[in-house]
Amino acid sequence: MRKGLVIVNTGNGKGKTTAALGVLFRAWGRGMNVAVIQFIKHATGNWGEIKAAKKLQIDWQAMGDGFTWLSKDLDATAQKTRDAWALAQAKIASGQFDIVILDEMTYALKYGWIDVHEVIAWLNEHKPPQLHLIITGRDAPPELIAFADLVTEMREIKHPYTQGIKAQPGVEF
């Protein structure tokens, strides 16, 4: 039985986005079509994963402005996440993809920039039954967890930042 799953990777630990990239790698190996939409990461970021996606011609859109707790213009950030969701809706409804990854979308839900109930209602109506959807980010709202088929919490047990070790290229970005 082939069934499109709604997958949520949440929690305060590493591996939420990275596990979504692992699914992308695995699915690409099977010749499946994957689209990635990043809600927070900046369009000009030249991370390892973006380099890889370019080399493999994977559909990848970074729509964010690099929002952090230092951001000043939250209205602009909020609008960018709404634009990302509009693009996600187009990709999901297009029927062209086997897997769509909505990276760091939970932040937009958490801050109310996108309404979680509207997202779920839209997905119920428009998500193709066989499409797998992966949503990542901390603090996934309970409504999303209730809606999802597969939810994993990535929990931080030990982190090198606390030992003064900086993020390492290739591993973390």
Place this chain on the structure above:
Amino acid sequence: MRKGLVIVNTGNGKGKTTAALGVLFRAWGRGMNVAVIQFIKHATGNWGEIKAAKKLQIDWQAMGDGFTWLSKDLDATAQKTRDAWALAQAKIASGQFDIVILDEMTYALKYGWIDVHEVIAWLNEHKPPQLHLIITGRDAPPELIAFADLVTEMREIKHPYTQGIKAQPGVEF
């Protein structure tokens, strides 16, 4: 500062191997050399990740015999994991890799087929300082967690198997 991290992905949830594959994808995007050694998965498995690794000519060795709780010849399984560790030592010490992934190695440690103290002593002496090492699997022993720089627990919050939905190609294998 570039420092080779020892990374452990453990816990009962999804995403331990998958997050390691995501690091592989990211590192491949940066042109880094990655080796994967699978301690449990069967050499003849033709999973999506193996198809992807072949296409990208990534160094990938599945050394296991598909061990499960139904396995009958545990001596043979144990020997296969020791062979995998011998190969891992050769790859790690070769200096040819930026990242080495030891997939599902924790099971061999848990069952005592490979001694965790010997592994740590060997790594302390032979792991190149800049090499990143990723070890995955449930029940990572406390000694390994103490030794690692970055440890994440993947916790199962919700799983589709419990709803009678089977594992999906591209997503889970």
